[in-house]
Amino acid sequence: MNVLAYLIPISLFLGGIGLLAFIYTLRSRQYDDPDGDSRRILSDTWDDRPKQ
Amino acid sequence: MTSVQTNTPVACPGCVAMPPREMELPAQDAKLVLSLPTIHCQNCIASVERALSAHAKVRSARVNLTLKRALIDAEPDVTAPELIALLDASGFEAYELDPNALNETATNTAGRDLLMRLAVAGFASMNVMLLSVAVWSGAADATRDLFHWVSAAIALPAIAFSAQPFFRNAWSALRAGRLNMDVPISLAILLALATSLWETWLSGHHAYFDAALTLTFFLLAGRWLDARARSAARSAAEELTALEVPRAWKIEGGKPVEVPVATLCVGDHVLVHPGARAPADGIVLEGHSEVDRSMLTGETVPVPRRPGDEMGAGEVNLTGLLVLRATAVGQDTSLQRMAALVAIAEGGRSRYTSLADRAAKLYAPGVHILSALAFLGWLIWSGDLRVSLNIAAAVLIITCPCALGLAVPAVTTAASGRLFGKGLLIKNATALERLAEVDTVVFDKTGTLTTGHPALMNWGDLTVCQQRLVYALARGSEHPLSRAIVDAAERAKLEPAPVGDLRELPGFGTSATMNGRLSKLGRLEWVGAVSDFDGLCAAFDCGDGRPFVLKFEDSERPAARPSIKGLSDMGINVILLSGDRTPVVKSFARNMNISDWQAELLPVDKEGLVRAMGENGRKVLMVGDGLNDTAALAAAHVSISPAQALDAARAASDIVLLGNDLAPIAEAVSVAQNATQRIKENFRIATLYNVIAIPLAVAGMATPLIAALAMSASSISVSLNALRVRGRR
Numbered sequence: 001m002n003v004l005a006y007l008i009p010i011s012l013f014l015g016g017i018g019l020l021a022f023i024y025t026l027r028s029r030q031y032d033d034p035d036g037d038s039r040r041i042l043s044d045t046w047d048d049r050p051k052q
Numbered sequence: 053m054t055s056v057q058t059n060t061p062v063a064c065p066g067c068v069a070m071p072p073r074e075m076e077l078p079a080q081d082a083k084l085v086l087s088l089p090t091i092h093c094q095n096c097i098a099s100v101e102r103a104l105s106a107h108a109k110v111r112s113a114r115v116n117l118t119l120k121r122a123l124i125d126a127e128p129d130v131t132a133p134e135l136i137a138l139l140d141a142s143g144f145e146a147y148e149l150d151p152n153a154l155n156e157t158a159t160n161t162a163g164r165d166l167l168m169r170l171a172v173a174g175f176a177s178m179n180v181m182l183l184s185v186a187v188w189s190g191a192a193d194a195t196r197d198l199f200h201w202v203s204a205a206i207a208l209p210a211i212a213f214s215a216q217p218f219f220r221n222a223w224s225a226l227r228a229g230r231l232n233m234d235v236p237i238s239l240a241i242l243l244a245l246a247t248s249l250w251e252t253w254l255s256g257h258h259a260y261f262d263a264a265l266t267l268t269f270f271l272l273a274g275r276w277l278d279a280r281a282r283s284a285a286r287s288a289a290e291e292l293t294a295l296e297v298p299r300a301w302k303i304e305g306g307k308p309v310e311v312p313v314a315t316l317c318v319g320d321h322v323l324v325h326p327g328a329r330a331p332a333d334g335i336v337l338e339g340h341s342e343v344d345r346s347m348l349t350g351e352t353v354p355v356p357r358r359p360g361d362e363m364g365a366g367e368v369n370l371t372g373l374l375v376l377r378a379t380a381v382g383q384d385t386s387l388q389r390m391a392a393l394v395a396i397a398e399g400g401r402s403r404y405t406s407l408a409d410r411a412a413k414l415y416a417p418g419v420h421i422l423s424a425l426a427f428l429g430w431l432i433w434s435g436d437l438r439v440s441l442n443i444a445a446a447v448l449i450i451t452c453p454c455a456l457g458l459a460v461p462a463v464t465t466a467a468s469g470r471l472f473g474k475g476l477l478i479k480n481a482t483a484l485e486r487l488a489e490v491d492t493v494v495f496d497k498t499g500t501l502t503t504g505h506p507a508l509m510n511w512g513d514l515t516v517c518q519q520r521l522v523y524a525l526a527r528g529s530e531h532p533l534s535r536a537i538v539d540a541a542e543r544a545k546l547e548p549a550p551v552g553d554l555r556e557l558p559g560f561g562t563s564a565t566m567n568g569r570l571s572k573l574g575r576l577e578w579v580g581a582v583s584d585f586d587g588l589c590a591a592f593d594c595g596d597g598r599p600f601v602l603k604f605e606d607s608e609r610p611a612a613r614p615s616i617k618g619l620s621d622m623g624i625n626v627i628l629l630s631g632d633r634t635p636v637v638k639s640f641a642r643n644m645n646i647s648d649w650q651a652e653l654l655p656v657d658k659e660g661l662v663r664a665m666g667e668n669g670r671k672v673l674m675v676g677d678g679l680n681d682t683a684a685l686a687a688a689h690v691s692i693s694p695a696q697a698l699d700a701a702r703a704a705s706d707i708v709l710l711g712n713d714l715a716p717i718a719e720a721v722s723v724a725q726n727a728t729q730r731i732k733e734n735f736r737i738a739t740l741y742n743v744i745a746i747p748l749a750v751a752g753m754a755t756p757l758i759a760a761l762a763m764s765a766s767s768i769s770v771s772l773n774a775l776r777v778r779g780r781r
Contacts, residue, residue: 001195008202012179012206015178015179019172022171023168026164026171031164031167033119035117036116036117039093039097039117040094042094043095043097
């Protein structure tokens with residue numbers, strides 16, 4: 001059962017990464033336009049050099 | 053729109069990855085927001101962004117498809133009209149929005165805050181649940197203790213962060229000496245944590261960390277659903293407000309300059325174009341015209357204005373240019389003062405307690421007494437403090453209104469989603485429940501049951517020759533009656549008669565010559581006609597000295613009649629209250645099959661009548677659009693206003709009707725009744741689970757496994773029942 005001492009922290013760490021990633025997406029307003037984002041991936045035009 | 057862009061230096065590398073809430077700063081550079089109601093696909097996004105970026109002075113343009121808006125960052129001298137023209141050329145409808153009226157930050161921040169707490173609670177509850185599965189399946193001794201300690205380490209900080217909204221609400225309710233749903237929730241969470249910690253400390257068998265976290269997770273899900281549904285409605289309602297960008301034409305050095313209304317001062321000279329609303333109260337200095345006061349009084353007949361006359365803010369100038377000297381601006385205008393009255397009238401509404409609160413009032417004391425009795429009973433019977441405390445915590449967790457917390461938001465979200473599809477915006481959280489109780493509907497006439505656009509009634513009485521002449525005369529004016537004539541003529545596909553010397557005399561009418569004879573179209577006195585017709589009318593003289601009276605009536609809104617019939621069929625009284633003159637209202641009411649009507653009402657009368665009905669125990673739904681309805685809208689049990697209504701009226705109502713059609717009103721009432729029924733059904737389902745689980749808990753047989761099962765099963769069945777409100781697609 002000693003393996004638990006490694007497995008529990010590792011699984012918590014991995015889960016924590018997921019949680020942090022979600023919080024990052026939330027903070028950077030990636031859920032502001034769910035409809036638009038799901039449509040944009042269908043668009044075949046893009047801009048390599050957007051205006052600054 | 054004339055400020056300089058400042059490049060704020062980036063403080064740390066981390067801020068590059070996470071921009072420091074740049075959207076929430078007040079617009080520093082020329083930030084323009086356009087509403088794009090017609091976009092719907094990826095090609096629309098691409099074409100709009102391409103069209104906008106092609107403009108040399110636009111720095112960036114970003115389309116938000118969910119909100120159907122474009123955010124444009126541009127040089128200070130770029131104006132919205134030129135961008136709108138640009139989009140028009142590529143085939144997209146666009147309207148300017150006032151960025152200041154779009155207060156999405158507050159609602160969005162609240163939603164994001166809840167989502168963040170939800171994520172943390174979800175993460176923690178899943179982990180603790182996994183650890184608990186091991187305990188349920190028989191982990192013993194040191195392993196069980198280890199798992200309990202790890203669970204505690206996860207649960208304590210997670211709950212301290214996620215459950216804050218409940219703790220805060222419960223605290224403020226307790227401080228005010230009330231009980232709400234959050235009190236038993238907070239108590240259950242805290243007691244569960246405390247006893248579980250104690251049990252863990254003593255290497256006990258049962259710890260309820262998983263239950264406390266799952267509870268928090270489900271309840272936060274309910275809160276978040278609720279917040280999201282309301283923020284969607286609120287953002288759409290804000291968009292309506294933002295569409296009316298407040299601009300005025302101020303005369304500076306003899307020339308009109310476009311300025312924001314907020315910058316006007318008393319004494320300024322303001323130009324009011326035909327078709328525009330007066331931005332301030334004032335006295336007419338120059339010009340003759342007629343004004344439409346229907347938004348303020350419900351009266352459809354235009355009122356003449358000459359130099360020296362007073363004009364109130366919100367009145368629409370119809371024909372000639374007017375120059376006003378402002379006598380009251382901003383918050384002091386008569387319009388704003390009337391709108392402020394609404395705040396006073398709103399008292400009645402806030403007394404409404406929602407179904408959830410009423411349930412909580414019954415529920416919370418019951419749960420607490422039950423739990424206390426279980427504690428005392430076990431303490432007396434066994435004399436063991438630890439066992440009794442455990443039982444008390446189990447009773448609180450099992451009975452905790454997890455399903456109750458989901459029961460209402462899940463149903464209202466589903467129902468408002470369905471009504472939004474029909475063009476109804478539910479702005480207020482309890483509006484649906486109140487709408488379901490309605491037994492009387494009060495309609496306003498002008499602008500609500502009618503469109504406010506007149507239609508010509510006796511077009512057929514004219515000869516074709518006269519029709520062509522009238523058409524030619526009417527084309528010279530923007531007056532609504534002239535436009536009604538033009539509409540009628542265009543529908544008959546006529547050619548205008550060849551006339552010369554066509555001129556408009558603002559406030560009186562138009563005249564022109566044909567074959568050397570002067571013909572006139574305009575006010576009765578000016579043309580020299582006499583009529584006993586009480587409604588809207590104009591006179592027409594084709595040059596033979598025998599004037600003809602053209603009669604108009606306000607055209608009714610689409611689906612007004614079926615909507616009224618639908619409401620009557622549901623056993624709801626329909627009443628018409630109008631500020632317009634008696635004969636007009638009388639014939640209109642007969643036309644619409646409304647037997648109960650009153651005319652020539654002042655705003656105060658309307659409010660008084662609605663209030664009196666409320667005091668007699670009737671639940672009144674008020675449907676109105678003008679400022680004269682605003683107080684009545686606020687006094688009614690629940691209120692609806694069309695999207696074209698005045699801002700103050702929309703703000704005072706619970707529900708906004710998008711689109712031109714009145715048909716959704718009857719349907720909204722039935723959807724609301726359906727939704728309320730579902731909510732009550734959900735309460736019954738939740739109670740059923742409690743009835744089964746409470747005896748187990750009191751008997752001391754509620755293991756953490758049973759608590760988890762009961763909680764999840766009731767939450768899921770309640771949510772599924774709520775989805776039935778959406779109906780078949």
